[in-house]
Amino acid sequence: MPAIVERPAHVGSDRVVDFDYLAPQGHQVDVHRAWHALHAPGLPDILWTPHYGGHWIATRAADIDAMQLDAARFSMSSVTVPASQQAFRIVPLEMDPPEHTPFRALLSPKFGPRPVNDLEGSVRALAIELIEGFAHQGRCEFVEAFAKRLPIVVFLRLVDLPLEDRDTLLEMTEASVRGDAQRRNWAAQALQQYIGKWIVARRAHPGPDLISAMVNAQVNGRDYTPEETFGMMVNVIFGGLDTVAASIGFLTRHLAEHPGLRRQLVADRALIPVAIEEFLRRFGIPNTARVITHDFEYGGVSFKAGEQIMLPKTLHGLDERRYADALTVDLARPASRHAAFGDGPHRCPGAGLARMELRVFLEEWLSRVPDFSVEPGRQPVTSSGQVNGMMSLPLAWPVH
Numbered sequence: 001m002p003a004i005v006e007r008p009a010h011v012g013s014d015r016v017v018d019f020d021y022l023a024p025q026g027h028q029v030d031v032h033r034a035w036h037a038l039h040a041p042g043l044p045d046i047l048w049t050p051h052y053g054g055h056w057i058a059t060r061a062a063d064i065d066a067m068q069l070d071a072a073r074f075s076m077s078s079v080t081v082p083a084s085q086q087a088f089r090i091v092p093l094e095m096d097p098p099e100h101t102p103f104r105a106l107l108s109p110k111f112g113p114r115p116v117n118d119l120e121g122s123v124r125a126l127a128i129e130l131i132e133g134f135a136h137q138g139r140c141e142f143v144e145a146f147a148k149r150l151p152i153v154v155f156l157r158l159v160d161l162p163l164e165d166r167d168t169l170l171e172m173t174e175a176s177v178r179g180d181a182q183r184r185n186w187a188a189q190a191l192q193q194y195i196g197k198w199i200v201a202r203r204a205h206p207g208p209d210l211i212s213a214m215v216n217a218q219v220n221g222r223d224y225t226p227e228e229t230f231g232m233m234v235n236v237i238f239g240g241l242d243t244v245a246a247s248i249g250f251l252t253r254h255l256a257e258h259p260g261l262r263r264q265l266v267a268d269r270a271l272i273p274v275a276i277e278e279f280l281r282r283f284g285i286p287n288t289a290r291v292i293t294h295d296f297e298y299g300g301v302s303f304k305a306g307e308q309i310m311l312p313k314t315l316h317g318l319d320e321r322r323y324a325d326a327l328t329v330d331l332a333r334p335a336s337r338h339a340a341f342g343d344g345p346h347r348c349p350g351a352g353l354a355r356m357e358l359r360v361f362l363e364e365w366l367s368r369v370p371d372f373s374v375e376p377g378r379q380p381v382t383s384s385g386q387v388n389g390m391m392s393l394p395l396a397w398p399v400h
Contacts, residue, residue, distance in 0.1 A: 003082070005054045010302045017047040019057065021081065021287060021310065022180065024384055031382040031389075032250075032283060035314040036327070046301050046309075052082045055289065056301070056309035061322040061339070063299065064311045067290060069344040071096040073298070074290035074309065076346060080386055081289045081308055082181065084188075090238075091231035097345050102219045103232065107349045110158075110210055116352045119154070123357060126153055127364045135368050138399040139375055143249055143390055146365075151244040151357060155237070160209035161198065168194070173241050176234075178385030195233045199226065210236065236350075242387050243285045244354050248361055249390025250283035250382075251276075254329060256374050256395055261329060266370045269363065271331055276358050278329050280340035284313035285388050313339050314388060372397035 007016055019038065027034040038047065038059045045060045058064050067074040075096050078084055089095065092103035109115075130149055134140045152166050161169075172194070175187035199215050206212035214236075215229050224232075255262040265271055292307040303309075316339040320326045323336065341348035348354070374380060375394040383389045 003053050004050045007048070007050065008054065008304075010304060011048045011054075015044050015046070015048045015301070017043060017049055017057075018051075019047070019049045020051045021049075021057075021312075022178070022385055027384040028381055028391075029379070031384045032314055032318065033327075034384060035287075035312060035388075036318045038315060039318065039320070046299055054307075055081050056303070056307060057315075058309055058311050059315045059319075061316045061319040064313075064316045064339060065343065067309070067311055068339070068342060068346070071345070073293055073296060073303075074311075075293050076100075077291045078308065079288040079290075080184070081310060083289075083291070083308060085185070088188075088192075088227045088231045088234070090235045091228050093235050093346065094231070100345065103228070104345065104349065106214065106217050106219075107232070107236070110213065111350045111353050113352060116356050119158075119353070120356055120360065122157065123150070123154055124360050124364065126150060127360050128368075131364055131368050136399060139394070139396040142252055142393040142395045143245070146361075147245045147248040147252070147390065147393070148241075150248070150361065152241050154353075154357065155240040158209065158240070159211045159236070160207055161211075165194075169237065170241065173238060174389075177238060177242050177387035178383055178389055191234060191237070192230060195230055196226075199229055199233075238387075239348060239350050240353075242389065244357055246285050246387060246389050247280065247283065247354065247358060249393055250285075250388075251279040251358070251362075252365075252395070253374070253380050253390060253393050254279070254283070256372055256393075258329070259371075259373070261331075262366075262370070262372075264331065265362065266366050269366075272359055272362050273355075274331050275329075276355060276362070277335075277338065278331060278333060279358075281317040281323065281336070281338035282327070282329050283388075284315070284317040284340060286342075287312040287314060287384075287386055287388070313342075369397050 024034040045063060047057050049055060049057060058067060076094055079094055092100035095103065127150060130146050134145050148170060152170060153163065156163055172187045172190050175183040198211055202212045202215045206216050214232050217224055265275055287310055289308045289310045292303045292305055294305045296303055318326045341351040372395050375396040378394040381392040383391050
């Protein structure tokens with residue numbers, strides 16, 4: 001059960017909102033609208049909730065932008081609520097500059113324009129294979145049939161791990177990003193056991209894959225420690241699997257429920273990159289936290305050292321102060337820098353790969369299944385957590 005605590009003396013009563021980020025009201029029907037309730041008139045821009053030991057939530061884009069660029073006051077040292085009790089850190093995500101910089105320097109080139117371009121052909125072939133495997137049936141449970149399968153196969157190829165490990169990794173990832181503390185602890189232990197054997201194997205017999213690059217790298221003239229290697233592996237797994245699967249699920253549901261927009265994209269493929277940016281803005285995925293480094297005042301709030309504050313990308317993209325009519329997917333919306341991939345030193349290094357996977361999916365899906373909807377009599381299921389998820393999306397379409 002959530003650890004609910006009393007309001008500390010330094011937290012004004014007007015800041016307190018009873019919000020459980022793992023289960024906000026209505027999150028199973030529409031997780032983004034469930035979070036958007038925090039933008040209701042009269043609620044504070046920065047609120048405090050008594051759940052999970054008590055923590056802050058920044059609800060507005062301007063504050064989220066400022067805080068994610070201010071590591072001196074808002075540290076990345078623990079991105080989960082409540083703070084992780086594990087012996088390892090997610091590397092380089094749970095590091096602040098300058099410590100994180102050399103670790104980031106290893107990852108960034110692996111996801112640069114050339115490697116992503118080199119991957120596109122195999123990603124496209126996989127997307128086509130998956131879609132054509134069920135397109136003739138006229139229906140599917142889309143999350144299981146496609147959204148989860150494309151990103152994890154891409155990931156397993158990047159790191160040269162067995163395809164038969166797919167379901168095991170998906171279960172551990174799901175528990176890590178949407179489970180309670182007990183499930184997260186189980187997942188951390190299971191991941192340590194799973195990854196540990198591959199670290200040993202790739203140190204002994206390195207290859208051209210991403211794991212080999214990570215386990216044999218050096219930082220500041222020394223080898224990575226086992227904890228650093230494991231932490232980087234966890235970062236790549238979470239970033240590569242769950243977030244992309246969720247993005248594919250949310251944008252597909254929206255197209256299933258908005259035939260006019262779907263027809264626009266079918267008729268004009270040049271709109272697909274524009275649509276992807278708008279989908280990323282509208283359907284924010286990660287809800288990560290920062291740690292307050294010392295006592296200070298910000299925006300009328302008294303922060304105390306050691307407190308946590310969530311910076312939900314969900315709420316950044318739904319802030320009507322930044323994005324007019326924020327709940328509407330508008331392909332004519334003026335270009336604006338959304339926060340789907342973070343900002344500053346911690347901007348997601350895999351953003352280019354994620355965009356490519358989304359683009360390839362839309363191009364190949366709309367070529368083969370241009371007219372689809374949510375299956376009559378059934379309901380999509382979404383979920384909240386450190387990463388918002390599309391848990392079930394039953395689709396149907398005419399077969400000619």
